[in-house]
Amino acid sequence: MKIRALLIGDIRFQFKYGFYLLYLLFTVIYVSLLYLLPGAWKKPAAVLMIFSDPAAMGLYFMGAIVLFEKSERVLSSLAVSPIKPTEYVAAKLLSIALIAVLVALGIGLGGGVLSAPFSFVTGVFLGSCLFSSVGVILAANIASLNQFIVATIPAELVMNLPALAYLFGWRPAWLLVHPSVCMIELLENGTLSLPAAGILTVWTLLAVWFAVRVMEKSLRHLGGVRL
Amino acid sequence: MIRVENLCFHYTKQPLIQNMSFTVDQGEIFGFLGPSGAGKSTLQKILTGLLTTYTGSVVVNGIEVKHRSSHFYEMIGVDFEFPSLYEKLSARENLQFFSSLYQTHQEIEPLLESVGLLQDAEKHVSDFSKGMKSRLNFIKALLHDPALLFLDEPTSGLDPTNSKMMKDLILREKAKGKTILLTTHNMYDATELCDRVAFIVDGKLRALDTPHNLIQSRGASALRYTYLEDGREVQAETALNRTGEDGRLHGLIQENRLLSIHSSEPTLNDIFVELTGRVLE
Numbered sequence: 001m002k003i004r005a006l007l008i009g010d011i012r013f014q015f016k017y018g019f020y021l022l023y024l025l026f027t028v029i030y031v032s033l034l035y036l037l038p039g040a041w042k043k044p045a046a047v048l049m050i051f052s053d054p055a056a057m058g059l060y061f062m063g064a065i066v067l068f069e070k071s072e073r074v075l076s077s078l079a080v081s082p083i084k085p086t087e088y089v090a091a092k093l094l095s096i097a098l099i100a101v102l103v104a105l106g107i108g109l110g111g112g113v114l115s116a117p118f119s120f121v122t123g124v125f126l127g128s129c130l131f132s133s134v135g136v137i138l139a140a141n142i143a144s145l146n147q148f149i150v151a152t153i154p155a156e157l158v159m160n161l162p163a164l165a166y167l168f169g170w171r172p173a174w175l176l177v178h179p180s181v182c183m184i185e186l187l188e189n190g191t192l193s194l195p196a197a198g199i200l201t202v203w204t205l206l207a208v209w210f211a212v213r214v215m216e217k218s219l220r221h222l223g224g225v226r227l
Numbered sequence: 228m229i230r231v232e233n234l235c236f237h238y239t240k241q242p243l244i245q246n247m248s249f250t251v252d253q254g255e256i257f258g259f260l261g262p263s264g265a266g267k268s269t270l271q272k273i274l275t276g277l278l279t280t281y282t283g284s285v286v287v288n289g290i291e292v293k294h295r296s297s298h299f300y301e302m303i304g305v306d307f308e309f310p311s312l313y314e315k316l317s318a319r320e321n322l323q324f325f326s327s328l329y330q331t332h333q334e335i336e337p338l339l340e341s342v343g344l345l346q347d348a349e350k351h352v353s354d355f356s357k358g359m360k361s362r363l364n365f366i367k368a369l370l371h372d373p374a375l376l377f378l379d380e381p382t383s384g385l386d387p388t389n390s391k392m393m394k395d396l397i398l399r400e401k402a403k404g405k406t407i408l409l410t411t412h413n414m415y416d417a418t419e420l421c422d423r424v425a426f427i428v429d430g431k432l433r434a435l436d437t438p439h440n441l442i443q444s445r446g447a448s449a450l451r452y453t454y455l456e457d458g459r460e461v462q463a464e465t466a467l468n469r470t471g472e473d474g475r476l477h478g479l480i481q482e483n484r485l486l487s488i489h490s491s492e493p494t495l496n497d498i499f500v501e502l503t504g505r506v507l508e
Contacts, residue, residue, distance in 0.1 A: 082330075
C-alpha cells in the first residue's frame with residue numbers, strides 16, 4: 001500500500017502551496033467573528049462556517065490540486081507508477097479531511113461551541129471526503145480552472161441548498177436522506193445524529209467509489225506518452 | 228525483454244494497431260519512428276500496461292501485459308517528453324516523493340551528481356532551466372532502477388550541450404544493461420543511439436532493422452565530385468559501387484583536376500520517406 005507515501009507527499013504539497021497558511025488565517029478570522037456575535041447566534045454561525053468552509057471547500061481544493069497535478073503533468077508519472085487509483089484518491093481525501101478536521105476543531109473549540117466531539121468530527125470528516133470526492137469527479141475530465149468553476153456551480157447548488165434550508169429551520173424528516181443535511185445534523189449533534197451518520201457514510205462511500213472509477217479512467221487516458 | 232505477437236487494438240471499428248509483431252532484446256536501444264497519429268502513442272500505452280483490451284500477445288519481462296499487477300510498474304521507468312514534476316518542490320523533494328512510491332530505491336545523491344544537479348538539489352524546479360528539468364526528469368525515471376526505460380523525445384528542445392549530455396546518459400544506462408525504448412523525430416539521434424528502429428505508419432510496422440542496414444539496404448550510396456571545366460565548377464555523381472566504370476572520374480584524378488569528392492549516403496529520414504511515403508514531422 002502506497003497510501004502513506006502519497007499522504008506524506010500530498011501534505012507536503014499542500015503545505016508548500018500555502019493551504020495550511022490559508023486555513024490558519026481562515027480559522028483566526030472565523031474564531032474572531034464568532035467572538036463578535038451574540039451568544040445565541042454562535043452555534044448556528046459556527047455550524048454554517050464549518051459546513052461552508054473546511055468541509056465543503058474540499059470540493060474546490062481537491063479540484064485545484066488535481067488541476068495543478070494535471071498542469072504540471074505529475075498525473076502522467078503517477079499513471080505509470082505502482083500506485084492504484086484507490087490509493088491516489090484515498091490519500092487525497094485523507095489529506096484534505098485532515099485539514100478540514102483541524103480547522104473545524106479550531107473553530108469549534110475557539111468559538112466555544114463544541115459540545116459533542118465524536119459526532120462533530122464524524123460529520124466534518126465524512127462531509128469533507130464527500131465534497132472532495134465530488135471535486136475529484138469534476139476535475140478529472142476538466143482541463144482549466146475556469147471550466148472547473150463553472151462545473152462546480154450545479155454541484156454546489158445541489159449539495160448546499162438543502163443543507164442551508166435545514167440549517168435555517170426547514171426540517172422535514174425526509175430531508176435527512178440528503179448527505180449535506182446529515183452533515184449539519186452531525187455538526188449540531190442533533191437527535192438524528194446516528195441515522196445521519198449512517199446515511200452520510202453510505203453517500204460518502206458511493207462518492208469515493210465513483211471518484212476512484214473516474215480517476216482510474218483519467219489516469220489511463222493521461223498515462224501514455226506520445227511516441 | 229519484450230515480445231509482441233499479432234497485436235491488434237481498436238477503440239472504434241477503425242483499427243489503431245494492426246497485426247504488429249516484434250521483439251526487443253535485453254540491453255537493446257529500440258527506436259519507434261512514425262508521424263503523428265501513426266499509432267505509436269497507443270502502442271506505448273499498451274506496452275506500459277495502460278491499455279489492456281488488445282488482442283494478440285504482449286509480453287514484457289515475462290508478464291503478459293493485460294494481466295499485469297501494479298508491481299509491473301516496479302520494473303519500468305518512463306521519461307516523458309515534457310517534465311512531469313512538482314514545480315514548487317525542490318529537485319530533492321520531487322525525487323524523494325517519487326522514490327517513495329516504489330519498493331526499490333536508488334540513492335538520490337549519486338543520481339543528482341550524475342546529471343550535474345547536486346548543487347541545485349534544494350532549488351525549486353520552477354527555477355530550473357529546460358535542460359535542468361529534462362535531466363531531473365530523466366533521473367526521476369531511474370529512481371527505482373527499472374530494467375526497462377521508455378524515453379519520449381529525450382533530446383527535444385535541448386541545446387546541443389544538453390542534448391549531448393542526454394545522449395551520453397542514455398548510452399550509460401544501456402551500458403548498465405537496461406533495455407531502452409525511445410522515440411524521436413530526430414533522425415540523427417535515432418541513427419546515433421538506436422540498435423534497431425521500427426517505422427510505424429497507420430498502425431502498421433513498415434520496417435524494422437538496424438539504422439545501418441536500413442540505410443545500406445537501399446543501395447543508394449553515391450560518390451559526388453566537382454571539377455573545373457572552361458573556368459566554371461561542374462558537379463557530377465556516380466554510384467559508389469560503379470566508380471571503376473566512370474572514365475571521367477579516372478581522367479580527372481589522373482589530371483589532378485578534382486576540386487572536391489565525397490560519398491553521400493541516404494539518411495534515415497530519406498529511407499523513412501521512401502518506405503512509407505510519409506514525413507516524420
